Amino acid sequence: MKKRTVYSTLEQKYQRIQKELMAGTLALVGVFLIGTAWYSLVERWSWQDAAYMTVITLATVGYGETHPLGNRGRLFTIALILMGVITIGYIVNRFTEAVIEGYFQENLRLRQRRLFMNSLSGHYIICGFSRTGRQIAKEFQAEGVLFVIIEKDLDSMQQAQQEGYTFYQGDATLDETLLRVGIERAICIVAALPSDAENLYTVLSAKTLNPSIRAIARASTEEAVQKLERGGADVVISPYITGGKRMAAAALRPQVMDFVEGVLTGADRQVYMEQLVLDPAVCPVVGLTLQKACLRAQTGALVLAIQRADGSVIGGPTGDTLLLPGDLLICMGTAEQLRSLNQIIEPINTKSRRRSQRK
Incomplete structure (x- = not known):
């Protein structure tokens, strides 16, 4: 099993901005310490005067020198001003980007979503938001079932967000992703990924993390059905096989099929x-x-x-x-x-x- 940590694209972007803001702040603190140490150790000023001189230099407020400086001291002060301007400009640039892109608001939403994920219990997990996953989500919503969607494609996630579903962007085959959506507290997982191999990995991971969970998997071939069943899936459904059977039943017994279809699915039953x-x-x-x-x-x-x-x-x-x-x-x-x-x-x-x- 892969062990690397997987974050959603939004989380990665906001963590990058957060790291850049933190790096800029640490750089500014470093410049302040360098300036204070220079004026104190080289110019032989008191620590209070050295700190004051560093602050007014970095702030470029235009105050005069705390004590007279020689050529060496003035050259260092020029370098200190340049370092301060560059560092503060970097911080302002990162902060402006964070405000424009809605970092603070979105970061709050991510925190709320993370808290919601941690509070999930007795829920269903849908892995994959393709055509099959969308239909499953519609049926779950019609039944009032508590569920969360896992999908790594950004476009699919945006569509899930537009439809008001709870989602997490990540790789469903990884243990870390399943743990983030509360696999140990879920009662059922539906592996509806387009690849049979991915569905098999997902079922294996889910059963390892929560042996009592009910696992339902999608399969494209009869061979994949057998492998998924051996991998621990409780129910394996092939859209092609099941679709063919239902089409045959609709042709042979249309009224019965219409009745069964109306009983099993739909919000207006x-x-x-x-x-x-x-x-x-x-x-x-x-x-x-x-x-x-x-x-x-x-x-x-x-x-x-x-x-x-x-x-x-x-x-x-x-x-x-x-x-x-x-x-x-x-x-x-x-x-x-x-x-x-x-x-x-x-x-x-x-x-x-x-x-x-x-x-």
């Missing part, structure tokens, strides 16, 4: 699909059958399938299907129906979410 996990510590329906749990009667939401803890799936469960600890329920309904179902299955988590929203 009326019917949603959701997945809920049965936690025996908080869920009161664990151990009951679907008929006794009365989930449909209480909420109106429909349980389409149940995935057991061992990975087996029960499609179209009947009323006699037993609800076991760790089951994952795939449900469909309106937003209000799914909200009511969530209050039954996860009552403690729902109350805590309400308290956090009120805060």
Whole structure:
């Protein structure tokens, strides 16, 4: 893995200006010390007189000599004036550039963004803001999901900024970049970079830094799908394979495909699909059958399938299907129906979410 530190282009520019301003200030201090030392050690003046003479010389205020100077002292004073003018001119030039380019305002925004990144928790990370990444961001935004985008292309970052997304400009394959967007506190990372190799590097880095994170990767070929799965990706999607399957389904079963498409995506949906996990510590329906749990009667939401803890799936469960600890329920309904179902299955988590929203 590469270990070098990666900063965004904006950060690099403002750090350069900051270093130049600091270098100019140190140079001015150095010139002051040289002048004070000369007048004190060579001209045999007191330290107070030497410092005063140096200040009025660098400030070019036009005051007279503190003590009479010989030719050597006057030549040094000329050199001191030149050094002071050059140093102060450099500082003024850098300061003017910083003001014109909005360094101070942008630096404040960068600090705020850095603090926001450090506060992220339970968020999603999108690596790459190409066509695939843009569509993912739109879906996340429609769902109200907290997410951050990683992209190293400046033009793509400007577009993400225009659309109001939270972003970080950097190389997603590097550990340092992932740490800066809170990879250790994220719950999911989506590697949507144009290169299969970059996606593989990203998945490997993410799984190393946060083994429990869910990793979803984009692949261009079937061979890349296998390698990404071996690299630790939980889900690998090939746009070409998936796109071909959906086009075939749209041709063979257009109405079904339109319905599924409307349920899964879009901001103006009326019917949603959701997945809920049965936690025996908080869920009161664990151990009951679907008929006794009365989930449909209480909420109106429909349980389409149940995935057991061992990975087996029960499609179209009947009323006699037993609800076991760790089951994952795939449900469909309106937003209000799914909200009511969530209050039954996860009552403690729902109350805590309400308290956090009120805060």
